[in-house]
Amino acid sequence: MDARQLKIQAAKAALDHVEDGMRLGIGTGSTADEFVRLLAEKVADGFKVHGVPTSERTARLCVELGVPLYSLDDMPELDLTIDGADEIDGALTLVKGGGGALLREKIVASASARMIVIADESKLVDTLGQFPLPIEVAKFGMVATHYAVERLASRLGLSGTIEQRADKDGPYLTDGDHFILDASFGRIPDAEAIANGLAAIPGVVEHGLFLNMASAAIIASPGGARTLLATDP
Numbered sequence: 001m002d003a004r005q006l007k008i009q010a011a012k013a014a015l016d017h018v019e020d021g022m023r024l025g026i027g028t029g030s031t032a033d034e035f036v037r038l039l040a041e042k043v044a045d046g047f048k049v050h051g052v053p054t055s056e057r058t059a060r061l062c063v064e065l066g067v068p069l070y071s072l073d074d075m076p077e078l079d080l081t082i083d084g085a086d087e088i089d090g091a092l093t094l095v096k097g098g099g100g101a102l103l104r105e106k107i108v109a110s111a112s113a114r115m116i117v118i119a120d121e122s123k124l125v126d127t128l129g130q131f132p133l134p135i136e137v138a139k140f141g142m143v144a145t146h147y148a149v150e151r152l153a154s155r156l157g158l159s160g161t162i163e164q165r166a167d168k169d170g171p172y173l174t175d176g177d178h179f180i181l182d183a184s185f186g187r188i189p190d191a192e193a194i195a196n197g198l199a200a201i202p203g204v205v206e207h208g209l210f211l212n213m214a215s216a217a218i219i220a221s222p223g224g225a226r227t228l229l230a231t232d233p
């Protein structure tokens, strides 16, 4: 089973949780793309859904495949969000933002009664932090914000590089026209401490730690998909 088949397996299992007429947050990334493709097939068969995309990328794919879309302002309370993740720990704390959509992803997930994460088993980790933590920052004062993030890391005993994300033509820009800093801490032993510290830095728009947001994670593996619940010990 190759990587794409595992993503499809997780996406298929997530589709079982989507009911006719639901208001649905639709995530971003290659796994979420597979979910959109499967959802579009159902929509073509007459299934109704009110989709709210978490990025321009996902919006484009939904439009191309005929999945009906609404803005979050039109549909401010959602039943469910299905999204991918870069890392998932046993408490379903997530690192997200590898695809740069963390701000909209977090806003959409927060507006949803439930969030189900879809991923292959490589995303499941004992301790978060192997994947660089994306931190979305305002363009204004970016260097000062960068220094503030470094001071926070040092206060929390974290080391590693914090680098501005680049695109082929220059600095990477999010859908909200912000920069991203990727913090390679290696280990995030206390996600709450970092999340609180980052939230207190004025130039930080949002960070990729999703705490207490996912209600379940569907983890694909060659042996089949399994579901982890936030309430699991």
Ligand SMILES: O=C(CO)[C@H](O)[C@H](O)COP(=O)(O)O
Residues within 6 Å of the ligand: 027, 028, 029, 030, 031, 032, 083, 084, 085, 086, 095, 096, 097, 098, 099, 100, 101, 102, 105
């Ligand atoms: O957070 C994200 C985008 O901002 C994605 O959900 C995350 O990067 C996982 O992507 P993929 O399914 O391609 O591995």
